[in-house]
Each structure stands twice: as C-alpha cells, then as structure tokens.
Amino acid sequence: MSHTLRQRTLAAAIAAVFALPMLAHAQDATPPVDKKNVKQLEAVEVLGSRIRGAELATQTPTTVITAQQLAQTGLTSLGDILQQLTTSGSALNTKFNSAGNFGFPPDGSGVGSGSATLSLRNLGAKRTLILVDGLRWVNESSASGVSAAVDLNTIPVSIIERIEILPDGASALYGSDAIGGVVNIITKRSQDGAAVSYYVGGYDALSGGMTSTGTASLGGKFKRGEFFIDFEHVKQNAISSGAWSQSGGACVPGTGLANCSSATPTGRFIFVDPQNVTQDVTLNGAFPNGAVYPTDFHDFSTADRFNFAPYNLLLTPSKRDSVFASTRYQLTDNITWYLRGLYVQRHSTNQAAPEPIFLGPGAGTGGLADTVGVDVSNPYNPFGYSLVPQTATGGNLILIGRRPIEGGPRIFSQTVNTWEFATGLTGSFSWNDHDYYWDVNFSHGSNSATQTVQGTYNIAHIQRALGPLSQCTGNCVPLNLFGGPGTITPAMLAYIGYIEHDSSANDIDLYSANLNGALFTLPTGEVKFATGVESRRYSGYYQPDAVVVAGESNGVPSLPTSGAYNVNEYYLEANAPLLADKPFIEALNIDLASRYSNYSTFGGTTNSQAGLRWQVDKQLTLRGTWGQGFRAPAIGELYGSPARFDATLQDPCSAPIANAATAANCAALGVPASYSQPNPQISVTTGGNKLLQPEKARTLTWGGIYSPDWAVDTGWAQRLDITADYYRITVRNAIQALDAQTQLDDCVASGNAASSFCQGIQRNSTGNIDGFNNTLRNIGRIDTSGADLTVKWTLPEFSFGRLTNTFGATYINTFSEQTSPGVYGPRKPGVETNDSGIPRWRAVNDLMWSRGTWSADWRMRYMSGLTEDCAGATGFAICNGPGNTHYLGAVTYHDVRASWRVPLALNLVINAGINNLFAKDPPVCLSCSLNGYDASNYDLPGRFTYIQANLRF
CATH class of the missing domain: 2.40.170.20 (TonB-dependent receptor, beta-barrel domain)
Structure with a gap:
C-alpha cells in the first residue's frame, strides 16, 4: 500500500x-x-x-x-x-x-x-x-x-x-x-x-x-x-548516562577501567618493530605538532583504556x-x-560513544578494516616505516585503535x-x-x-587517507591517527565521515x-x-x-x-x-x-x-x-x-590464563601465549x-x-x-x-579446532578471532x-x-x-x-x-x-x-x-x-x-x- x-x-x-x-x-x-x-x-x-x-x-x-x-x-x-x-x-x-x-x-x-x-x-x-x-x-x-x-x-x-x-x-x-x-x-x-x-x-x-x-x-x-x-x-x-554515577563513572561499575575500550583518543598501536619485538604502545598525550616515536609513547596498560559510558543514554x-x-x-x-x-x-x-576506528588483523571485523595499514609516506606516521597488516606470509601491523572524539558521539x-x-x-x-x-x-x-x-566513518576513505600520499588526491585529506586527542581536523573528519x-x-x-x-x-x-x-x-x-x-x-x-x-x-x-x-x-x-x-x-x-x-x-x-x-x-x-553483531565476549585464551589446562588447549588451537584480547566486543556474523x-x-x-x-x-x-x-x-x-560465549568456551575446552564447537570460529595468526559464524x-x-x-x-x-x-x-x-x-x-x-x-x-x-x-x-x-x-x-x-x-x-x-x-x-x-x-x-x-x-x-x-x-x- x-x-x-x-x-x-x-x-x-x-x-x-x-x-x-x-x-x-x-x-x-x-x-x-x-x-x-x-x-x-x-x-x-x-x-x-x-x-x-x-x-x-x-x-x-x-x-x-x-x-x-x-x-x-x-x-x-x-x-x-x-x-x-x-x-x-x-x-x-x-x-x-x-x-x-x-x-x-x-x-x-x-x-x-x-x-x-x-x-x-x-x-x-x-x-x-x-x-x-x-x-x-x-x-x-x-x-x-x-x-x-x-x-x-x-x-x-x-x-x-x-x-x-x-x-x-x-x-x-x-x-x-x-x-x-x-x-x-x-x-x-x-x-x-x-x-x-x-x-x-x-x-x-x-x-x-x-x-x-x-x-x-x-x-x-x-x-x-x-x-x-x-x-x-x-x-x-x-x-x-553521565547523569548517574553508576552508569557514567565506569564501563563496568566496581571494576575501574578493566572493561573499557582499547580504542582511546591517544590511540593504541600494536605492531612488530624492525628488531622483531612486538610493541603495544599509546601516546603520552596530545601532540598537535606531530609525535616522535618512541619518546612520546609508553606501553599500553589498563589505565589507558577509554571510558565510553558517559556518552550513552x-x-x-x-x-x-x-x-x-x-x-x-x-x-x-x-x-x-x-x-x-x-x-x-x-x-x-x-x-x-564516538565510533572507534580499529585497523589491522587484530580488529577482527572480518572486513576491509582488517586489511588497512599506514603507509610510510603518510605525513603523520611517526615510525619511519609502513605498518603493513600481518598475515601468514608477512607484515608487521597487528592493531591500531583510535577513538576520534573530535567527531562527537554517534547519533x-x-x-x-x-x-x-x-x-x-x-x-x-x-x-x-x-x-x-x-x-x-x-x-x-x-x-x-x-x-x-x-x-560514522567510511573505511575506504580511511584506507585512502592513510595509504600512499600519492594516492590521496582530489578531495582526499591525509588522516592523522598519531597526534592524540584534538588532532583530527574538521577537514579530515569531513573526508572520512558520512551520514548513514x-x-x-x-x-x-x-x-x-x-x-x-x-x-x-x-x-x-x-x-x-x-x-x-x-x-x-x-x-x-x-x-x-x-x-x-x-x-x-x-x-x-x-x-x-x-x-x-x-x-x-x-x-x-x-x-x-x-x-x-x-x-x-x-x-x-x-x-x-x-x-x-x-x-x-x-x-x-x-x-x-x-x-x-x-x-x-x-x-x-x-x-x-x-x-x-x-x-x-x-x-x-x-x-x-x-550481517555483523559485535557481541561482548570473554576469550578464555586471553592472557593471563590461570588454568594450565586452558592454556594447553589454547596452544593446541594455535593461539600464541602472548595473545591478549584487545577488545571485549568480538564481531559475530549473523x-x-x-x-x-x-x-x-x-x-x-x-x-x-x-x-x-x-x-x-x-x-x-x-x-x-x-x-x-x-x-x-x-x-x-x-x-x-x-550462544556465542557458550560456543567459544566449549571450543576452547575441547582444545580441538575440528570439534563441532569450533566450527565457524576463525582466528588469525595473532590469535585474535576474526571470524565467528x-x-x-x-x-x-x-x-x-x-x-x-x-x-x-x-x-x-x-x-x-x-x-x-x-x-x-x-x-x-x-x-x-x-x-x-x-x-x-x-x-x-x-x-x-x-x-x-x-x-x-x-x-x-x-x-x-x-x-x-x-x-x-x-x-x-x-x-x-x-x-x-x-x-x-x-x-x-x-x-x-x-x-x-x-x-x-x-x-x-x-x-x-x-x-x-x-x-x-x-x-x-x-x-x-x-x-x-x-x-x-x-x-x-x-x-x-x-x-x-x-x-x-x-x-x-x-x-x-x-x-x-x-x-x-
């Protein structure tokens, strides 16, 4: 009608x-x-x-x-x-x-x-x-x-x-x-x-x-x-949510910042450096004139996580x-x-809360974001080399997480x-x-x-804005993910953002x-x-x-x-x-x-x-x-x-693992001992x-x-x-x-990737779950x-x-x-x-x-x-x-x-x-x-x- x-x-x-x-x-x-x-x-x-x-x-x-x-x-x-x-x-x-x-x-x-x-x-x-x-x-x-x-x-x-x-x-x-x-x-x-x-x-x-x-x-x-x-x-x-201390004061009341997001305004960068050492770092603060690595960075910890609660309703x-x-x-x-x-x-x-940008295989989206890195020619790249998404055949980037609070909350x-x-x-x-x-x-x-x-943001535009500078032409504006809060300019937001x-x-x-x-x-x-x-x-x-x-x-x-x-x-x-x-x-x-x-x-x-x-x-x-x-x-x-549903799940294979049997099962599933779940939300395909x-x-x-x-x-x-x-x-x-959590727990408990519980659950080389059917x-x-x-x-x-x-x-x-x-x-x-x-x-x-x-x-x-x-x-x-x-x-x-x-x-x-x-x-x-x-x-x-x-x- x-x-x-x-x-x-x-x-x-x-x-x-x-x-x-x-x-x-x-x-x-x-x-x-x-x-x-x-x-x-x-x-x-x-x-x-x-x-x-x-x-x-x-x-x-x-x-x-x-x-x-x-x-x-x-x-x-x-x-x-x-x-x-x-x-x-x-x-x-x-x-x-x-x-x-x-x-x-x-x-x-x-x-x-x-x-x-x-x-x-x-x-x-x-x-x-x-x-x-x-x-x-x-x-x-x-x-x-x-x-x-x-x-x-x-x-x-x-x-x-x-x-x-x-x-x-x-x-x-x-x-x-x-x-x-x-x-x-x-x-x-x-x-x-x-x-x-x-x-x-x-x-x-x-x-x-x-x-x-x-x-x-x-x-x-x-x-x-x-x-x-x-x-x-x-x-x-x-x-x-900010009107009530219980909802606005912490991501999970009574647990400090333990369950908050790793996508922070100062960014989280997990990569393998030229010395083959895995780095997990974040900025010390805001650097409008450009950050210097490693001087302006420190190791990421729980205290650096972002409290998204006050932005909700x-x-x-x-x-x-x-x-x-x-x-x-x-x-x-x-x-x-x-x-x-x-x-x-x-x-x-x-x-x-402002939409997080997760890039690299650690993002676990199963989509385009998992393949996005940062080219060395990006004018804001502080590392002096490209961050290439890690695969079984090479690459050095595991995860970039950046919360662009400059763009405001999602409405x-x-x-x-x-x-x-x-x-x-x-x-x-x-x-x-x-x-x-x-x-x-x-x-x-x-x-x-x-x-x-x-x-919300266009990941294809983000990829172009982070890629080779020679390909960022026309209305493309190079994106700065490495300056800390306040350094993503209105021009950058206008290029990567859109109204859905x-x-x-x-x-x-x-x-x-x-x-x-x-x-x-x-x-x-x-x-x-x-x-x-x-x-x-x-x-x-x-x-x-x-x-x-x-x-x-x-x-x-x-x-x-x-x-x-x-x-x-x-x-x-x-x-x-x-x-x-x-x-x-x-x-x-x-x-x-x-x-x-x-x-x-x-x-x-x-x-x-x-x-x-x-x-x-x-x-x-x-x-x-x-x-x-x-x-x-x-x-x-x-x-x-x-479609995708971002379920809040606890990966039993995330370090530290207190149970020796669980640790052995995770190793049998190919999960590295150093793996730590970067984000409590895991993308599930529905x-x-x-x-x-x-x-x-x-x-x-x-x-x-x-x-x-x-x-x-x-x-x-x-x-x-x-x-x-x-x-x-x-x-x-x-x-x-x-039930996604039950299936994940049973998969790990089996310690066998061929078990019926593990069917549909895929992990990449970093141990991160990047596929969940x-x-x-x-x-x-x-x-x-x-x-x-x-x-x-x-x-x-x-x-x-x-x-x-x-x-x-x-x-x-x-x-x-x-x-x-x-x-x-x-x-x-x-x-x-x-x-x-x-x-x-x-x-x-x-x-x-x-x-x-x-x-x-x-x-x-x-x-x-x-x-x-x-x-x-x-x-x-x-x-x-x-x-x-x-x-x-x-x-x-x-x-x-x-x-x-x-x-x-x-x-x-x-x-x-x-x-x-x-x-x-x-x-x-x-x-x-x-x-x-x-x-x-x-x-x-x-x-x-x-x-x-x-x-x-």
Whole structure:
C-alpha cells in the first residue's frame, strides 16, 4: 500500500466516523439484544476460546486489565505497563540504548530503540502473539532489520478499553507465535462527549527524562451506532548516562577501567618493530605538532583504556503522535458494519560513544578494516616505516585503535510510521432454536522506519587517507591517527565521515471469517462450536545505506533483506458439557480445538488442544489444558542477509590464563601465549536461513479458582477470589543461533579446532578471532515450568471508605535453554545474563482505597535476587559471590497514586503519583551491555513524580 493510499484510507476512515455514528470492532461485538431471550447478553467471547459463552471466562487463566488500571500505573507506554506483569520476562524498552552500535541479532530483526515489546514466560517477544480487537497487529521495523515482534508503542494507551492476557499457548485457536501467550487489546468504541487530558512527570534524582502526554477525544452514540476519535501526543526527553554515577563513572561499575575500550583518543598501536619485538604502545598525550616515536609513547596498560559510558543514554528520547478513529453502524437489526483506522508516528533517538576506528588483523571485523595499514609516506606516521597488516606470509601491523572524539558521539535517529486499517461485518441469526454469531474482517497494517546515523566513518576513505600520499588526491585529506586527542581536523573528519541512511518495513494483510454458536442440546446443556478461516500475507524489507552495502562502512556491516510469504488457516473448536448437576460436579465441560496452517515457505502444520473445566460447586472451579503450538520462521529469520553483531565476549585464551589446562588447549588451537584480547566486543556474523522449519511447542496448564462462600458479605470481606495455576511449556526445534560465549568456551575446552564447537570460529595468526559464524538453525530447545497465584480481596465498605487488595505472583520453577544437543545456554531462574535476568519470583500487590471523590493506590512490585558470572570483573572487590559470581539483591518498588474528582460543575479529575517512592537504585550488573544495570527488569534510579488532569465535557 503506497504512502498516498494509506493517507487516503485513514482520511476516509475518519470521515466515516464523522458521517456515521458507529462502534469499534468485530471480534468482541455485543450482539443485538433480543428482549425475548436475555441469555444473549451473556454471549461474550473470551481470549481463551473462540466460542461465546459467559462460563468460558473461567476456562483459561486469563488476566484482564481495565483502562482505569492502566492509568493507575502512572506510565505512558503500553510496553512499560505490560512489562510489569509477573508473567513477563526481559524485553526491549526505551531504557535500552543499544540500537546500531551492537549490530544485528541473528534473527534479522535489528534493534529497535524507542520501541517496547513483551516476552511472556521469558520465551521472547516473537513467541508472544499481539492482537488488537481480535486481529493480528503488524510487526515492528527498526530501520536495522525486519522484526518478528510487535512494538507496543505503536498502540496508544489512550485508545484502550481493556486488555486481556492469556499467558498460555493457544496456537490451536490463534495460530503461529502463541507459544508464550496471547494479548488481546480491546479498543474504545464510544464515549459520552469530549475529553482532554494532560500528563507531566519527571525524575527527581536525574537530569532530564521529563515525560509529557496530551490527549483529546470525542465520542457519541446515535440511534443505530456509535463513534470514537482520539488524538495523542507523547514526548519523552533523554537522560544521559553521565547523569548517574553508576552508569557514567565506569564501563563496568566496581571494576575501574578493566572493561573499557582499547580504542582511546591517544590511540593504541600494536605492531612488530624492525628488531622483531612486538610493541603495544599509546601516546603520552596530545601532540598537535606531530609525535616522535618512541619518546612520546609508553606501553599500553589498563589505565589507558577509554571510558565510553558517559556518552550513552539511560533513557532514549522519543516523541509519538497518533490519531485513531473507530466507527460502527447497525445496518440491520442483525448486521453491523465496523471501520477503524490508526496512524502513529514516532521520532526516537539513541546515542553511543564516538565510533572507534580499529585497523589491522587484530580488529577482527572480518572486513576491509582488517586489511588497512599506514603507509610510510603518510605525513603523520611517526615510525619511519609502513605498518603493513600481518598475515601468514608477512607484515608487521597487528592493531591500531583510535577513538576520534573530535567527531562527537554517534547519533541514531529513527522515524517510524505505523498505519492500521480494519473493516468488516458482524452479525447474528437464530436457527433451529439456537443462536449463531458470525463476522468477516479485513485489516492492513504497515510499519515503516527510516534511520540516519551521524558520527560514522567510511573505511575506504580511511584506507585512502592513510595509504600512499600519492594516492590521496582530489578531495582526499591525509588522516592523522598519531597526534592524540584534538588532532583530527574538521577537514579530515569531513573526508572520512558520512551520514548513514537506512530503512525497513513490515506489512501484513489479513482476511478472516468466523462462525460460532450451538450445534445441538444435550440434557447437560448446549454443545457449542466455533469455526473460521484466515488468510494472511506478510512482507518486509531492510535496506542499509549504499556505503554499508559496499562494505566500506567503519560501523557494523550488513546487506539488504527482503521477503514475503502467505499463510492460509482453518480452525474448529467445540465445547461440550459432559456432566451437570451431580454431586461434586455442578458442571463438567470439555473443549477441543484444532487449527491447520499452510505456509508458502515450509508447508502445512496442524496443532490441537484439549481443555477440561470442572465446576465442583459454586465456590470451586478446576481447569486444565493441553496444547500443541508452533511458531513459523519470520522474514528476518528466513531471508536475513549476512550481517555483523559485535557481541561482548570473554576469550578464555586471553592472557593471563590461570588454568594450565586452558592454556594447553589454547596452544593446541594455535593461539600464541602472548595473545591478549584487545577488545571485549568480538564481531559475530549473523544471518537468516531459508531452510528453517517451524518451532514446535507443547503446553500444559492446570489450576483452579476458589471463591469461598465463607468470605462473602462478612465483617472482614465482601468477596475473596483465589486463583492458582501451574504451567509447563516445551519448545523444540527452536530457531536460534548458538550462544556465542557458550560456543567459544566449549571450543576452547575441547582444545580441538575440528570439534563441532569450533566450527565457524576463525582466528588469525595473532590469535585474535576474526571470524565467528552464528547463523540461525533449528537447534534449540526450551523447557520452562512454574506457577501463578492471584488473590483478590474486596473488603466491605467502612466509614473511612472501601478497600480492595489484589496480590499476584509468579514462581519460575525451571527454565533451561538448549542451544545445541547436550549444550545448554546460561539462562536459568535466578541468573542474570545478557541483559535478560530471570527472577525466580515476581510479585505485585495493589492496595486500593476509595471514598467519595477521593481514591488512592499503593502498589508494591517485588523481584527476587539474581546471580551472574563476574567475567571481566574477576579479581575486583565487587566480585564477592561464591564460585566467581556476583549477586544482584532482591528489589521491591513502591508506587503510590491519589485521585481527586474536583467538586465543580466541570467533570475534572486530578491524579498525582510517585513511582519508586523510596528511590530504590537498581543493583549493579556486571554482564549487562551498558549503564551497569539490567534495563529489562529494573526501574531507573530515583523517584518518578507525575501529575495528570482529565476533563470531560
């Protein structure tokens, strides 16, 4: 769909809203009321079943979050809100600042700074299915790849009526991706009049980060329909890493400069001199008039490393503007037409330290930079001879590392446009004394992104500027890497620098038709069914800058990606009452479902599930489900071109090696005894695989709901509801690359270059890794199990008001990730690794009070402690756990909020709150990529205070 056509489509949708009074969506449409049969009012559809029926609401462990509960969090991003679920795992959010500078993950998705995703059950965002009004939402694009996950920041919070969350596999009902769970976001259909809202908040202990939101909406009802229109503007300002001592004071807190970069403003030069002595030197300072070797140099040491931390961001700035229009019109008493459209534009930015220039075989890029040296004729060369990249046949240069701080930090700026349009018909009819409901739908979603990168360099120009002076002609300016900070002139920067332009897009077109109702009636009740068909087309592309495609970028290299595929699906679900009105069996129902999916990429797959609901009596309901699931390989995973990801790895062969056996294995692998890893980031080649097959999953859940009569209308409770569920999920044939650190460790442990672990790992003559193949394969397996508990206690109304307390907790019993047969990755309960710690316990307690025009909420969020490997912090005081580990203590956050309905003629409500009331700092994380803490699990340091005014008229 072209840009112009999208604009016209959205304009038509908005025009239709003003022209016709209508409602919102298809899947949850309330049928016309038949006054002769009020049972139709109970015929609702819930997330865990396609069949309408009020009793099905207790068949699966579904959580419902209302618009009021969303507001009580004091957050403006849907992703940030849902990541506070106890069933949620580590996922991308705007506290990450890693897009661009770390490269490309193996799944081809890129890294979307400014976006927020959801990972239910810690299984990854691509294994969580996101629906809006029952229809699939478009996946994000980040201008650095083609993602398989939804950016929740493309869905404005202001348009949400409620959210239904099913943390359970449901592929038999909804198809691919529904392994970790399903989220259905129900949009608002109508509103009585107009409303405006303004919100502003900020951090008291940090400089920056102010967030403001303004919304305006209009809705109404007419004789045969309703409509709703909403505008939202969200602005979030940046916070520099330098604003917090933990993130800005050192590369890894508590370890001095040990993990900082060897690319420094004074340079690092490793070469073999004419006396055949290996030199590892750096400048004593800045020498604007030219340095003299060896007088102006000294041996490089840890103290010379560069602290890149202050240049990063703690919070990425972004601005989101959206317009949403929804309308629904009753064509006849039994047929309704709906139409909705949404446009969201996001501008976001992330920042990294000035881009380092690494040259020579020690750079390990596997590209042009590994072959670049310095000619003797370069006017700034202080050595008096050429530095020629070392190979097996000769050469003397091992590594040059220079941080051109003169060029300023890297700035990654993204513009992301999301379009969504949906229309269809819903209806109902009666036949043979049974009620039937149907709907037909079409939706189109598009997410496109462009990115500009400032502060990056052209390695081909660097090569020319360092090479023979006779070849540096035209606009070429000889480059000075040997003068220290401040000696790379603006003219030099202008020649080696360029502004990078990248783009990507994801599109989905969906057609579906559904029918459900009753087949016949048994003495125990109606046998109900649901059936439907769905056809989808996915397409996407990623187009990097021409300089990047040519392999001439000093940054992370990549190639274009594009692809498309189709899927046609058919499903059938049936629910039958087996027993009713028996002793200890008030109702016993069985639910069976199966879905056949045919993909143009790999063929067909059938997935089924079975569920049992046993209502023992009015107080106790037991339930259980068993299901098959799958996840189809996404565009980036199938068609992703070879690209580079700069992973932070610890090479076991880097001197000094304390273990004699490891030293012997490294020698057997051809690593020189003097080898020292020059850079903690090792370039890993990633890419897709067209031969990938779908992932397969098995899920099992069982539990129950207990609402005791002895807690109804007593002196201490109006009602008490206790819900408990156990889950077990197994994913086989998982699409993933080998964990790079695990593979490297196992390779060294084998001491055999021919072992399966060493395949794809290449070292050059210096011992440095200059090739690491990490493309995707169907090699993984994930096993996880745990339990959820929810207790909702509604107290009777007292003279001081009404109290309600809701407690929810998730316990993760097991989580293991097998990256290849017999090899397990580091992720497990209670362990922090790669910015994705898995707390064994998560819990949230909400205490709510209301009285008259006042209400208040006190929310406590708890995460149990985590343990991580000390890695590069070994030997420092912070590494004080057993077995070379570091412990991240348990954390409890306290959020408070108060609301006051102002006693005026106007309908004005003032809300104010403080998140992280006691200013709890996140624990130090040694293995995390940036800023010294796990941004996927913990809040930013300090209090976040906000105030909001809502006016309806």
